[in-house]
Amino acid sequence: MRNPPLYCLIASSLAGLLLLLGALAAQGPGAAAVASQGGARSPSPDPGLADTASFLHPGFLDPDCDPDLLPPWSAIRCRFARFLEGRRLFDDEHFGGNGRTCETCHSGRDGTIDPDEVALRLWLDPDDELFTHDGLDDFTSGTSRLEAHATILVRRELPPWVQLTHDPAATSVVLARGVPSTVNTPALDPALMYDLRDHTLEGQALGAIEGHALNTVPPTELELELIAEFQQTGRRFFSSEALRRFARGGPAPRLPLGRTASEQRGREFFVDAPWDPPSKKGLCAFCHSGPMLNTANEFVELPTGAPPGFRAFDIGVSTRNVLNNPVVSYDVTDFCGTTLTVESSDPGIMLTGPYDILPELVALLPPEQFCILHRAFFVNMHKTPQLWGVADTAPYFHDNSAKTLEEVLEQYNFMFESNVGFPITDSNVELTEQDIEDIVAFLRLL
Known part of the structure; x- marks a missing residue:
């Protein structure tokens, strides 16, 4: 049996230490001192341990914070809180809509959907949220287009300078498009969508929440900000660690030399x-x-x-x-x-x-x-x-x-x-x- 990698051992040790400190701090202000001094209670609270306890307690993870304005330990806690809430919003929040979340269409390591995934999801659960609204052949029924090509229906508003020749009174047109991949794009590609219609990740998220998830609860500015931030930092949104470092200000990627x-x-x-x-x-x-x-x-x-x-x-x-x-x-x-x-x-x-x-x-x-x-x-x-x-x-x-x-x-x-x-x-x-x-x-x- 192979030994676990060193980084796994270090991560496990740090996690265990944090849990221990959090448990001790949660018992009372002097609990850590009791453990270290053979039962002699510390006369005053340990603010460091109290902060550890609040870091571990979900109720103290408030994402509405600015890590750049906080001292180091609080900044770490703030970033962690924002990451957790951004992940929750991306994976689980449907804003009172049709059950879809961001993750519904941007899943797995490829950040999109393909016919193989569509077939599997249809087999596992015909009521999967993917098979609703613009995933259907005519917005109401049928999945043949989605099964064959993994495209969804996109309704585009017509700008003032464009009219449909056969219907000049029309205000929109429906197009079949693939789901743009979220791999590398959020942090490293400011040009969004196939038709470049969104200028920001927040705007793109809002459009998807309203147009694809059919929300009844409007997302707040903070929620849109956290969704965007999560896509720019989460490991799943990068095809390599080198590109993740590039997004953080590291060196630009270079063309591989090739072996064959x-x-x-x-x-x-x-x-x-x-x-x-x-x-x-x-x-x-x-x-x-x-x-x-x-x-x-x-x-x-x-x-x-x-x-x-x-x-x-x-x-x-x-x-x-x-x-x-x-x-x-x-x-x-x-x-x-x-x-x-x-x-x-x-x-x-x-x-x-x-x-x-x-x-x-x-x-x-x-x-x-x-x-x-x-x-x-x-x-x-x-x-x-x-x-x-x-x-x-x-x-x-x-x-x-x-x-x-x-x-x-x-x-x-x-x-x-x-x-x-x-x-x-x-x-x-x-x-x-x-x-x-x-x-x-x-x-x-x-």
Whole structure:
């Protein structure tokens, strides 16, 4: 039988010591002194032990505190209280809604749901809270879509400049989308949701509580703050300890070197480099650069002139529409009153307002020149996701249309062949079977 790791022994010893001190302190102010002095009662309370007792007693764990304003011991207790309450809110609190919690859709090590998990949960409990409301085929019954693709229905309000061609009076549109993974994103990726519609974790949590959990009890500002804080600190929200350290101010992660020849060849696709066909070096890094592999690098030249750090692209997922989601026609009006009609199975950031969520565009195009780039230009653009831990977060893309990493790369070949989205698609790029094998081998290292 293997001996337990040293850190386990240390943790157990510390836990036992805290429990002992707490028990002694709970017996009375002088209990610890009695134990250490052979029965001679200490004439005065020991404030340190009393503080230990309050630390251990749940009634004294008040999360409504600011650890930065407290002395060290009290700050530790405050952080612990906030962590415990944040975890409870994330895992168990449904705010008087349909029974869903944050953990309902963001569970396990991948922070999302996939068809295998859906099938298991349906088999274990057909009344699982997942199978309600937007998890159903038409908001009322049926689970075929959820079982096949693990997508939920998302109702998006239409901005003032967008109308449905077939129903101009409509104020919203329903889209089928996957559940964004909570792995690495809360602490390290400020761009939230596939259409970038939320600017903060608090705003994202509120939207989910209202839209997916159908709450009847409104969350307080403190509760939203604690949910966000828990996602930024809890170990389950990081794919590696290195990324958790990075979130705390540690060194940025670096691309793994690769051990096999295939992994090393795959790495070349993610090295920042100018585009120099027929070489494919740096091809993936055009969009997946930076510490989190989710920003455009310095060599990208877009029609908009967007600088490094651009966060959304159209790679043809909505155009290809593998899952045959309903295609809707939109009438989109720009700042100068010009209306264009576009069709899409999911228009992405076009419904959010690209000039509101992409400040680099405002810097490039002053308000008086907004007519140069029509709002319809942004149709089908979606968030560029971070890639660390990507092997564990399938399915992929906003519609969960790629079930494997190989299918992800098939989508990129479609983009290259069909000349949609990314501007280098006119350069006769093609990922060979060997390229796909190498890229997948490298992605599994992340």
